[in-house]
Amino acid sequence: MCKHVFAFDHVILANKPSCDPLVYDDIRELEKLRRQHQKYVLHCVIPSSNESVVNKSSYYDGCDCKDNCISEDCGCKAKHVQHGIRIPLQIFKTTNGRGWGVRTLRNICKGEFICEYAGEIIKSVEAQRRWRELNLKDKGNAQNYILCLREHNIDPTRVGNIGRYINHSCSPNLLIYIVRFNSLIPIAALFAKCDIETGKEITFDYSGGENQIGGFIEGKNGEFRFENKKCLCGSENCRGVLPFDSTLQDTI
Numbered sequence: 001m002c003k004h005v006f007a008f009d010h011v012i013l014a015n016k017p018s019c020d021p022l023v024y025d026d027i028r029e030l031e032k033l034r035r036q037h038q039k040y041v042l043h044c045v046i047p048s049s050n051e052s053v054v055n056k057s058s059y060y061d062g063c064d065c066k067d068n069c070i071s072e073d074c075g076c077k078a079k080h081v082q083h084g085i086r087i088p089l090q091i092f093k094t095t096n097g098r099g100w101g102v103r104t105l106r107n108i109c110k111g112e113f114i115c116e117y118a119g120e121i122i123k124s125v126e127a128q129r130r131w132r133e134l135n136l137k138d139k140g141n142a143q144n145y146i147l148c149l150r151e152h153n154i155d156p157t158r159v160g161n162i163g164r165y166i167n168h169s170c171s172p173n174l175l176i177y178i179v180r181f182n183s184l185i186p187i188a189a190l191f192a193k194c195d196i197e198t199g200k201e202i203t204f205d206y207s208g209g210e211n212q213i214g215g216f217i218e219g220k221n222g223e224f225r226f227e228n229k230k231c232l233c234g235s236e237n238c239r240g241v242l243p244f245d246s247t248l249q250d251t252i
């Protein structure tokens with residue numbers, strides 16, 4: 001694994017970058033980010049509205065802040081994310097063109113922690129570069145794994161966990177939240193939105209970000225064209241296309 005990576009499960013920071021400039025290799029930059037997002041680090045309760053990756057959600061009221069939390073109402077009894085994956089999950093091949101998916105091998109209760117959406121933490125400019133490269137190569141058909149958060153992006157393509165195989169649904173049974181503990185780097189954590197039966201596929205709504213757009217994206221010189229992928233989630237209220245975060249295409 002590239003040392004120049006912040007890996008999740010749990011966060012590892014390599015001080016001496018040894019390969020491509022992917023991530024936050026300058027601690028001053030991280031410090032700046034920390035100051036900008038101080039409130040996230042200091043409070044374990046994640047606000048709703050546009051400060052959560054799931055801007056339409058309420059907040060995650062468990063706590064994973066460990067000992068650096070100064071929030072007064074924090075009892076620190078619910079460190080779900082720090083315990084890691086506890087539910088037996090299985091990767092399987094979907095039969096309707098969505099590639100691989102993930103299902104649970106036991107009943108899950110509403111609110112249970114499922115897993116992180118783990119991957120390399122990359123800056124927007126690197127996310128844009130990777131996304132463009134991927135789509136030029138695969139003519140828009142590639143599986144896209146990059147999850148855009150507020151101040152950075154998570155790319156599990158090369159380094160990640162089972163979370164990268166979780167498909168999108170417009171009626172998902174999981175919710176994604178940003179959780180911070182013991183680190184400047186937030187974790188995208190997936191929780192059960194409802195009770196889920198053994199054998200059921202688990203899904204989340206990829207449109208949690210703030211910059212979702214639909215329709216076409218065209219390169220400045222007309223050399224690149226992207227159409228949102230058709231959504232095959234099959235739910236009654238399916239929006240028809242997979243969500244796409246516009247920040248990925250800024251440099252096109």
Ligand SMILES: C[S@@+](CC[C@H](N)C(=O)[O-])C[C@H]1O[C@@H](n2cnc3c(N)ncnc32)[C@H](O)[C@@H]1O
Nearest residue numbers: 098099100143144164165166167168231232233
């Ligand atoms: C994070 S990956 C999920 C795992 C992926 N199915 C695989 O085989 O590796 C996201 C990609 O899966 C596919 N995908 C996920 N949900 C989908 C859906 N509801 N409809 C169509 N394709 C989907 C898309 O190709 C998308 O870019």
